[in-house]
Amino acid sequence: MPSSELLKLTISEIAPMIQSREVSPVELTEAALAEADLRQPALNSFITILRGEALAQAEEQDQALARGEYLGPLQGIPIGIKDNIATAGIRTTVGSKVLRDHVPDEDAEVVRRCREAGAIIIGKENLEEFAAGATSNNPHYGAVHNPWGLDHIPGGSSGGGGANVAAGVTFASLGTDLGGSVRLPAAFCGVVGLKQTFGRVSQRGLMVTSYNGDHIGPMTRSVRDSAIVLQAIAGYDPLDPSTVPVPVDDYSLVLERGGSGLIMGIPSNHYFDLLDPEVEAAVRSAIAALEELGIASREISIPSMEYVGALRFSSMADSVVTHEPLITSSREDYSPDTLYRTLAGQFVLGRDYSKAMKVQRIIKEDTARALQEVDFMVTPTTPLPAPRIDAATVTVGGEEHRVRGPGSGLVARNTSPMNATGFPAISVPCGLSEGGLPIGLQFIGRPWEEGTLFRIAQVYENVSPTRGRWPDLG
């Protein structure tokens, strides 16, 4: 099989070929690195490409396989890591000028687990400056471009990862999600993005800007691959107090159960209130497709979503505290968008922060209550398809909304609530706009029940109109 075809497979398709030594990790890594070099001028999806390190890792895995040491489905698989996740001895810029020479001493726990599973890290991926936004239009390392429309954003903040997975450069990328930063690029780039339950995956080694909802999660080309990556990175980390010692299911077994018997909840408020008509049509069509497959549906309501805007208070205040030493020493190295968005956080009052924590509790309870009546909720991932890179504002629902910087927030209105509740959510592609841009469908589940999300997401994936579609990159 030509290397260009190998790169279009999923992890679950190519893993048996690696196990049987029909394809070698070195061959696959060389193909991925060549594709990375080919696509970098158009996509700008990497900050650092790790040619030497990746080939050395691949050689090690070749030798391990020759000795009969099979580590599982990630062995020999080229992946990308967002550049705010620590990699030992490899610079980790967090997309900033301030940390352009920052080289961590230790791998993040998720990186350690990926290496242990035999994955090959081919590069550190471009992102929004300090992961603080939804565009991946980075002022220091250049804008990431969407493979489905190079003039459009890939979403953010994990835009490099979304672009790489969509373009067939990597088989999976690890992103981070504080308000939707895995699910947004997944939706805009037409791939699968998972934000698992808060506490399921260690955050150790991530530059956490808010202690109230950041998650490291995978972007992949299939739901099964998402489950494979979560299987590798999930689990209690005794050195990260935010992780919880909940047993991790065998997701390959869970996926065999299909969607039979599951009940779908369709929110009657918030999630469908402010949508581009093309997004609404695609999502309603996806819901109809699930109903045709026998998935029962029920309307649900989460009244406290009226107060969802208050959930931002904690990240505003946390962010200014996280950035305090860096802004003090290197204020001139910040872009205006990030600096002034961050500095607004210094005006958040403690009383309001405390109120926001209580609002968070109410929304968490209401969501939990709704999820007692149904097995999962279905929503649009984003209110609109990917905006143009040069757009300062977009119009949705007859109103103009800022895309980036201070006062922006529309793009993440359907993803950020689950960062505050900690409940798991997954985005899968559900169609293309008239302009050929992907649209995402979000499933939200009960805490620790990622398996249910994988089941329903895979059921839908099999009938999605985007199944088998690739961006035309020439």
Place this chain on the structure above:
Amino acid sequence: MAISDETLKRMIAEFGGFELSEEELALVRPELESYLAEVENIRNLDLSAVMSSRLLRAAEGGDADA
């Protein structure tokens, strides 16, 4: 609810915040106004009986003894 630039500058000075010129205050405004609108939205919400949202429930842990 509007807060004047003078009040914001006084808050910065008295609470040891990051200094902002008038031009910079204008750039911070959109985020600040968004925050203040949400503060107004929850002003009359009775939150007195709401518990913390960050208590871990032991039953969620896989190993009861862990």
